[in-house]
Amino acid sequence: MGEPSGVPPRGGDTSAPRPEGTIRIESIRVDSDHGTLRGCDEPSGWRFSDHACPEPEWTPTSRVPVSHTLGEKVRLELTFDAGAALPGPVTLNGEGPEGIQFRQTLPISPGTSSITLVSENPLARKLDDLSFDVRWSASEAALVAPAVTSIPMFVTMGPPRSTPTAPYEEDGATPRRVAKAVEWAKQANSLDPHAIVESFLRRFPYYALLPSPDVPAEYDHPRYFNDVGGAWPMVDYVAASGECQAIVRLVRGMLAQIGAPGEARILVVWADPDQGNGEKPLVADWEEDPRAGLSKTIQVGDKRLSAALVDGPVVEGNTYPPSHTRLPDGKVSPGLNRYEACLEFSYGGITRYYCGGVGVLSSRHDILKVFWGLVWVEFLEDEGYRVEKIVQRYRSGEAQPRETVGDRIRSFFRRFARRLQ
Amino acid sequence: MKWFDDIKTAESEGFDELDGHADVPGQALAESRHWARTLFAQGKGPYDAARPVRRKVHRATKAAPDLLRHEYDVDDLHLSIVEGRSFALVIVSRDSLDVLALPEDERAAAITRVAATLFHPVCVSGGVCFRFPERIDEGTFFSTNPDLEPRLLGAWQDRLDAGIRGGELVFLAYKRLPWMAGFANPFAWLREGERIDQKPRFRFPFRRSGAKRKRR
Numbered sequence: 001m002g003e004p005s006g007v008p009p010r011g012g013d014t015s016a017p018r019p020e021g022t023i024r025i026e027s028i029r030v031d032s033d034h035g036t037l038r039g040c041d042e043p044s045g046w047r048f049s050d051h052a053c054p055e056p057e058w059t060p061t062s063r064v065p066v067s068h069t070l071g072e073k074v075r076l077e078l079t080f081d082a083g084a085a086l087p088g089p090v091t092l093n094g095e096g097p098e099g100i101q102f103r104q105t106l107p108i109s110p111g112t113s114s115i116t117l118v119s120e121n122p123l124a125r126k127l128d129d130l131s132f133d134v135r136w137s138a139s140e141a142a143l144v145a146p147a148v149t150s151i152p153m154f155v156t157m158g159p160p161r162s163t164p165t166a167p168y169e170e171d172g173a174t175p176r177r178v179a180k181a182v183e184w185a186k187q188a189n190s191l192d193p194h195a196i197v198e199s200f201l202r203r204f205p206y207y208a209l210l211p212s213p214d215v216p217a218e219y220d221h222p223r224y225f226n227d228v229g230g231a232w233p234m235v236d237y238v239a240a241s242g243e244c245q246a247i248v249r250l251v252r253g254m255l256a257q258i259g260a261p262g263e264a265r266i267l268v269v270w271a272d273p274d275q276g277n278g279e280k281p282l283v284a285d286w287e288e289d290p291r292a293g294l295s296k297t298i299q300v301g302d303k304r305l306s307a308a309l310v311d312g313p314v315v316e317g318n319t320y321p322p323s324h325t326r327l328p329d330g331k332v333s334p335g336l337n338r339y340e341a342c343l344e345f346s347y348g349g350i351t352r353y354y355c356g357g358v359g360v361l362s363s364r365h366d367i368l369k370v371f372w373g374l375v376w377v378e379f380l381e382d383e384g385y386r387v388e389k390i391v392q393r394y395r396s397g398e399a400q401p402r403e404t405v406g407d408r409i410r411s412f413f414r415r416f417a418r419r420l421q
Numbered sequence: 422m423k424w425f426d427d428i429k430t431a432e433s434e435g436f437d438e439l440d441g442h443a444d445v446p447g448q449a450l451a452e453s454r455h456w457a458r459t460l461f462a463q464g465k466g467p468y469d470a471a472r473p474v475r476r477k478v479h480r481a482t483k484a485a486p487d488l489l490r491h492e493y494d495v496d497d498l499h500l501s502i503v504e505g506r507s508f509a510l511v512i513v514s515r516d517s518l519d520v521l522a523l524p525e526d527e528r529a530a531a532i533t534r535v536a537a538t539l540f541h542p543v544c545v546s547g548g549v550c551f552r553f554p555e556r557i558d559e560g561t562f563f564s565t566n567p568d569l570e571p572r573l574l575g576a577w578q579d580r581l582d583a584g585i586r587g588g589e590l591v592f593l594a595y596k597r598l599p600w601m602a603g604f605a606n607p608f609a610w611l612r613e614g615e616r617i618d619q620k621p622r623f624r625f626p627f628r629r630s631g632a633k634r635k636r637r
């Protein structure tokens with residue numbers, strides 16, 4: 001029951017609601033949304049579509065997702081039909097999620113009108129995937145129909161990108177992509193782009209370099225060079241991971257969905273025996289030079305030696321099976337590499353490096369420590385190799401003779417004895 | 422060339438017919454399909470549907486490594502592709518193309534034409550990639566880039582080899598993993614659960630994911 005106000009109605013009890021005292025909401029347009037979402041008509045796939053999502057976002061028969069910047073007020077254009085019999089100005093109230101409130105006095109005139117509503121308080125400063133449900137009510141005994149309107153709303157750091165620039169269009173915004181990016185970014189519990197990238201990378205404990213039988217061939221795992229969403233289908237096959245370049249494309253794509261700043265690049269890092277005795281990290285942007293890496297050979301007498309970065313301890317003069325051969329004791333043999341591929345992410349004057357499965361690094365020099373050392377090897381006919389010279393060691397650790405059960409028992413008792421001291 | 426010797430040994434030991442894919446570990450099959458897409462032009466690879474392909478397998482013995490063999494027809498060519506873990510040898514049947522029966526000055530062009538038909542047109546486009554010798558005869562081998570060490574290639578396109586062996590035209594493509602120096606173990610390709618990319622990694626000690634354990 002509302003207070004009487006404005007021009008007193010003629011005749012009858014104005015405090016009682018009447019059927020004709022209904023404010024019927026016909027449509028809602030979110031004026032403060034970014035307007036950059038595309039592909040609302042193709043909700044099921046990861047492919048980008050350049051069809052702009054339709055407006056208005058809410059009608060009695062449709063709900064179209066929007067994206068909105070966090071920490072900003074929500075501005076709606078509401079079109080309604082007040083009928084012919086409302087007596088005078090009515091205050092329209094809207095209660096949205098998380099304390100969002102709208103209040104606006106309606107200058108009632110018969111028929112259809114449009115008003116702009118601005119929320120009294122801003123959206124929370126957090127990434128979110130909201131159902132923007134607003135419960136509507138009105139003063140002066142008027143009814144609002146429907147009483148609740150719902151619009152899917154992605155709360156992001158800035159506008160998602162409407163025009164993709166990436167070759168596989170991973171950075172173009174679609175509702176499904178924004179929803180997934182928000183879902184993943186929320187796990188960071190932070191708005192710091194570095195923290196968000198780190199949380200993305202935590203999902204990929206290693207970079208895959210060979211195709212997985214678990215991923216449909218149309219996605220071209222682990223490269224994800226395809227026209228059905230590029231690197232995006234990787235989010236459905238996280239356990240199979242992907243190449244470093246594919247993960248970088250996905251990270252870039254996700255950052256573009258949530259409007260986060262920062263620049264991600266694919267770096268390959270290696271060392272050369274002839275440059276600073278292998279101590280100096282050599283770096284290339286993989287997208288500019290996809291062939292980059294260590295490719296050095298020398299002829300010494302009748303031997304052709306190749307330089308390689310070895311990922312486990314080796315001994316000069318010893319012979320090893322081909323890289324990463326599974327040994328009878330279940331371990332794998334030291335592997336030879338041309339480079340380490342890393343994601344470089346820069347924002348706010350800080351650069352960090354994410355190399356497959358080795359944690360977060362803060363300098364390029366640290367990346368070389370992924371390897372045990374730089375060596376000259378002679379390849380053998382069975383694809384094994386003999387280490388001719390260790391040029392540089394990047395971390396400690398000697399090649400150990402194989403550990404026996406006796407060694408393990410002795411080690412256990414040594415550690416036990418130390419604890420008792 | 423050792424791989425030719427390996428194939429010869431495997432042939433003497435015998436290949437088993439492969440009725441379906443079930444007899445090949447999923448990982449190896451995924452790799453084989455991946456390389457078929459990577460190396461061969463659209464519609465020319467051994468996994469393109471609607472083409473009957475006869476497949477055989479040789480499982481590693483002490484003498485010869487794991488090998489897959491695909492036999493099928495493309496256009497007018499009858500192909501046998503012998504695939505190891507690190508290479509794909511394409512043999513063009515002499516019945517379908519006898520290079521040595523062509524006049525000498527037409528052989529190079531014929532080889533270039535076949536290469537351009539079969540492989541992705543990265544290196545072989547334009548027909549100027551192979552560095553042909555003066556004469557192409559039995560036992561002649563040539564390459565698009567003979568100076569590059571196959572074990573250190575940045576990509577398979579950097580070097581494609583070809584030659585005449587037993588009167589047949591052969592192409593040798595290297596299934597290069599660009600991050601790796603050398604090749605993976607050719608005897609451990611068709612072993613169940615075999616992977617070389619999920620390698621154990623050194624983790625830097627300055628970041629701990631879990632809470633510190635309380636010392637007693």
